[in-house]
Amino acid sequence: MSSATLTRSTAQPAWVLPSRGRVGMFSLIAAESAIFTIFVVAYIFYLGKSVSGPTPKDVLELPIFSTICLLSSSLTIHLAVRALRQAKVGVFGLWWLLTLTLGAIFLVSTGREWHHLIYDKGLTVSTNLFGTTYYSLVGLHAFHVTVGLLAIALTMILTFLRKVKPEHSERAEVFSLYWHFVDVVWVIVFTVVYVIGR
């Protein structure tokens, strides 16, 4: 038999399936969430179990400014995607650049915080359990921010080269899901490390 006989009759209703970009990104986010869960569990499990100092209370300060920057970048990326969907490429570029800047500020503050901890407070990965779990968890998040920033920077370059068109709005939206995820993870890391853990 031939597969031609398995063709579609015209009277059927429209066949609509979910977007593979969104489904793929949600699956990836689920996998990433599982990885972060394990690191958060390890962090909580080892709270207060370090056999030597320094402790979180001694050295950690609330990173309020960088948190505000990162969380607002979720809003700016949302506005950027909306602008692209409405075919306002220039507005998209502006919001996208702001997202890039806010994310970069966050990353620089994390770098400065680590520099302070390492050189002023003497806390490294090998100092104690707190150091091991702290740098792993915050570092895993910072790694995800870095990957996101690389993607944002690449899109920024493409925007300057006038390669980004309104038809790319779905791709931008799929990427923005990742960025929102990175923000949500930060809310959890912030709560666990800087609020509960201190």
Place this chain on the structure above:
Amino acid sequence: MSSESIALSTVGDARPIGERLHDWVITVDHKKLGILYIVYGLIFLIIGGIEATIMRIQLIVPHNHFVSPEVFNRMFTMHGTTMIFFVVMPILFGFGTYLIPLMIGARDMAFPRLNAFSFWMTAFGGVLLYFSFIGGNGLYGAGNAPDVGWFAYAPLTARAFSPGHSTDFWTLALLVSGVGSIGTAVNFIATILCMRCPGMTLGKMPLLVWLNLIMGGMLILAISPLTAAQIMLSIDRYLGGHFFDTQAGGSAALWMHFFWIFGHPEVYILVVPAFAFASEIIPVFSRKPIFGYPVMVAATICIGFISFSVWAHHMFTIGMSSYGNTFFTVTSMIIAVPTGIKIFNWLGTMWGGKIHFKAPMLFCIGFLFQFLIAGLTGIMLATSPFDWQLGNSYFVVAHFHYVIAGAILFTIFGAFYYWYPKASGRMYNETLAKWHFWLFIIGFHLTFDFMHIPGILGMPRRIYTYEPGRGWEIWNLIVTIGVFFQIAGVLAFVANLLWSLWKGETAGNDPWDAWTLEWSTSSPPPDYDFAATPVVQSRRPLWDLKHPEDPDWKYE
């Protein structure tokens, strides 16, 4: 490219061999990648089998000196790691990659390049693991291949106890192949949800597709903890971290939890696609539609959920609280319920059917029988006091080999014979396949039935030799003899695959008179799978086509 050139056999392709191989390296086609996965898995099956044979020869008599204790440790570590991560997973991924688009009427996976990336990550993971034989000595001259066991408990993996780089090769191999597995899972889920042909609602998908969807979900949630744990182990070994360093307040038990929260769902990740093969093969060779389709789906989803709450039954012997023991005993027993439902469904499918005892069906019948016994010893071991007695004995080894060889490997062999005509365009040799079945099933039962007994008599796993006079000799002798029957069976299998590739009869599109979409296209399928996108109205579209007077969609 002509449709012939994507055939498994490259017979008749006039281009130079370099060019033909280049096609395979750069391919993003789901059929080629599926075959690459499978061939890769088969190569590692031979390697893992050789390692098992070395161990069994060492244990054939007491005080044997076939290999040194150090080599024995490497053999069981490499055997376990290879068989799980580089044999069974790639083969199952290969079948999924090959079959899912064909079964849902799509032309390829949702993300073809991610598909190729995932395969090559898995492939390089395996290469990395085996490179340890050369590179593992590192700077310290201390041991080459990993020798910490396939679950690599802390603190044995600490720098102090495993110097050199062997453990790092193990860690990196699993990390790299884990990234590949997550990519595969993302791809399976996106393909199944977003690429189905018109008319194929979720309730009309073949069970193989359904079960692979569930497996994809489980992979995403189970592989990630392993990846996280491997990152932690690397931080411990390279950056001086203390995650699993008990002297600095770290916990060795935490590694066990992290490993087994991957490790137990992993068993179901492996067995759910095996269920999928059985659910496709048994109906076709019983000439009846699957019995209780919705119940099969629901039972598998139940298994998927419960499998994430049973992990610590691997840890009864480390001394958990009585609440922990009770919880994990109960959940481990509960998971037998949906599993039992599935067995009854397959029996219900066969009941009153006109059963054709071809090789694929024989392997599935072997699977049903052996999976039942594996489940029964599983329930025995789920009882924590019983586990205190027999944990880490050969009884446990016999139990999980009953699952992995007796159930999973048997359905994999069945799947090979069932879809071989589709992938190669040629029929396998039925006589040789029957030889394979009987040799393998005799060897399997000689090895793994009798392996339970030294376990009950107190023989621990992972010992490189034993004292005479404990009543273990005769059982170890029988177990090792069984191995040679299994080797003979596998040789018949490999010979059959290779011989039939050149000499087998032409199979035609639909040699089994089957009902799912992959049989509607040519064998092997063209690059584009389907010339026109098919439209389905029931779970058995080809039945509808062959029997327009009595189509399935009237009843569903």
